[in-house]
Amino acid sequence: MIVWLSSFPRSGNTFFRIALQRFYRVPTYVVYDVDGVAERIGTDLMDARDRPGTFEQMRASPEVHFVKTHRRRDDPVIDDQDRAICLVRDGRDCVVSWARLGTAGAAGEVDYPDRFAAEAKSIITRRDGGTASWGQNVLSWRKSAAPRSVWVRFEDLIVDPEGSVKAAVSEAAPELQPIAEGQVPTFDDLRRHDPSFFRAGKTGTYRAELSEELHDLFWQQPESAEAMQLLGYERKSA
Numbered sequence: 001m002i003v004w005l006s007s008f009p010r011s012g013n014t015f016f017r018i019a020l021q022r023f024y025r026v027p028t029y030v031v032y033d034v035d036g037v038a039e040r041i042g043t044d045l046m047d048a049r050d051r052p053g054t055f056e057q058m059r060a061s062p063e064v065h066f067v068k069t070h071r072r073r074d075d076p077v078i079d080d081q082d083r084a085i086c087l088v089r090d091g092r093d094c095v096v097s098w099a100r101l102g103t104a105g106a107a108g109e110v111d112y113p114d115r116f117a118a119e120a121k122s123i124i125t126r127r128d129g130g131t132a133s134w135g136q137n138v139l140s141w142r143k144s145a146a147p148r149s150v151w152v153r154f155e156d157l158i159v160d161p162e163g164s165v166k167a168a169v170s171e172a173a174p175e176l177q178p179i180a181e182g183q184v185p186t187f188d189d190l191r192r193h194d195p196s197f198f199r200a201g202k203t204g205t206y207r208a209e210l211s212e213e214l215h216d217l218f219w220q221q222p223e224s225a226e227a228m229q230l231l232g233y234e235r236k237s238a
Contacts, residue, residue: 002059003172004031004078005068007087008137010097012154013068015190015201016087017046019161020066023182024169029058031069031077041194045185064173071130072140080146085168089154090233091134091224092206092215095123097199100209104196117214124218135223142230155203158187207236 005020005028007013014037017028027047030038038048051058051067055077058065066085069075073084099120106115126133132140141149150172157164161184169176185193187201206215219225219235228235 001061001063001173002055002065002067002079002082004082004084005066005087006073006084006141007068007070008089008091008094008131008134009070010094010101011087011089012152012157013070013087014041014046014197015161016085016152016157016165017048017066017068018190019157019165019184020169021045021047022184023162023165023178024176025179025182026064026066026176028066028068031067031071031075035068037197041197045193064176070137072132072137073144073146074140075130082146083172084141084146084149085172086141086149086151087154087157088138088151088231090203090206091138091228092210092218093154093203094134095120095214095218096206096209098123100199101196117211120210120214121217124214124221124224133221133223135221135225135227138227138231139223142227158201158203 005013005016020026020028025047027049029049029051035048038046043049052065053061058067059079059082069078071078099116102119103112103115106112109115124133127136131137150168152164152168162182166178169178187198190198190201210218219228
């Protein structure tokens with residue numbers, strides 16, 4: 001059986017994988033040929049492993065396979081019968097976090113604000129690739145008629161990782177039972193491990209980091225505006 005861990009980038013997928021390993025002692029896999037996050041932060045934090053077989057073999061197995069993806073629900077490798085845990089975060093915070101990660105090597109340079117703004121604009125308006133824009137990505141999972149999609153909000157995950165993960169798994173894969181001694185590292189611990197990747201672990205960072213122009217541009221994207229309203233994220237001044 002496959003349970004997709006789906007999200008737009010920078011929505012808490014890695015933190016969820018870490019918590020999942022701590023509470024259930026299960027490995028996680030990725031839809032991609034290479035797990036870039038595992039290569040960066042190491043495999044032990046989330047017990048990241050190579051896929052044990054084809055997607056068809058994993059799907060047919062009675063064992064639960066948690067597979068991370070940033071792709072839309074209509075990706076060819078995703079079947080309608082597959083279950084999913086969908087991680088979602090305010091799209092504006094996703095944009096800021098992903099743009100900061102993408103421009104981290106230029107931090108401190110004179111033209112860094114311009115580089116960050118260009119990166120953020122590219123993320124907001126992207127239409128290509130399997131990830132697409134934040135709104136397109138979220139809506140592809142939110143509007144799917146496929147069964148058993150469980151939604152986990154980033155703001156709940158960071159406040160109560162144990163409650164959020166256990167509630168999601170109990171619905172998506174009720175056959176699994178948590179272990180008693182599980183404990184999740186704090187964001188301070190994770191920042192010490194990799195401060196550029198584990199950047200803030202907070203909500204509302206867009207208010208201080210996203211310009212009014214970029215904030216307006218985000219809301220001008222029809223799918224992003226629809227997804228924000230559907231999920232109850234309100235428009236506020238940048």
